[in-house]
Amino acid sequence: MCYNSLSSYSSTIKADPIKLCTTPEVPVLKDCVEEMKDTVDELKQAMAELKNLYGGGISKEEHLKNMKTWVSAALTDDTTCTDEFEEEEVNEETKKKVEKAVSELSKTTSNTLALITNYLRF
Template sequence: MTKLLLTSLLLLCATISTAAAPANPRSSAAAAAAAASFIKSSCSATTYPALCVQSLLSYAPTIQRSPKQLAQAALAVSLSRAQSTRSYVRALARFEGLRPREKAAIRDCVGEIGDTVDRLGKSIREMKAMGEKRSGPRFEWHFGNVATWVSAALTDANTCVDGFAGKALNGRMKSGIEARFTNAAQFISNALALVNKYGGGH
């Protein structure tokens, strides 16, 4: 009985030791380098490659070398930026002392960025429903929805900036809104490029 117990304990310890053994550092470093290289290479096809790399490198462990995970990460980053921009313009809309044209332009921006957030959220959910097979009617349908919504989200973001065109709305508020929406549009533009790359240029 004692010998049997000792044997069982040794087997248990061996199992725990094997499970707790750290991954090969060289293998982990190689995987991380490969993921980073994949992201940098993919981002070179976007309009704002430096921003693309900077925003997605932290997702490398999840992305690895998956075009779908890369597109999903880009959409998630874009959604986060759009949500932040929505909070910003909602806060501006509550300011007192706004001129009528400022109120109207900001109100329009609130609606535009709300649509952007909604479309990016739908795009992320649609990407998850695609599956891994990048061909066939099912894929084409899901991909078509994502591409359409992300493109519309980009248009919405740019429409707000257009609404502040002209000297009549010059000032710090205009500069702040333009900077926020332009930045959000850059993220969305990159996401759209990576989505299209994932779809094989459909």
């Protein structure tokens, strides 16, 4: 698996272990993990707003608007994660796996945003 995932970099890496450690996957995956951590934090904030929907000192509409903001930010972070895979030369197998996982999260996040947005219209 290691060989297959790094074989496309053989002309760049050659036998240099330092180059091996700094292939494009490492920084791109690191950035993507940070974006996903931000996504989780933003979704937690949205959940906190949901828990306080009928209390917490502000109106229900304000809580819903806050939820919309947090979920929208989470969706942006999902997109930012996968955008980097388009900008950098990354192993195709790695790219597909990450994009699949992020896509599933993005679908759920997008559906949540649509539900909140539609609820705010009524």
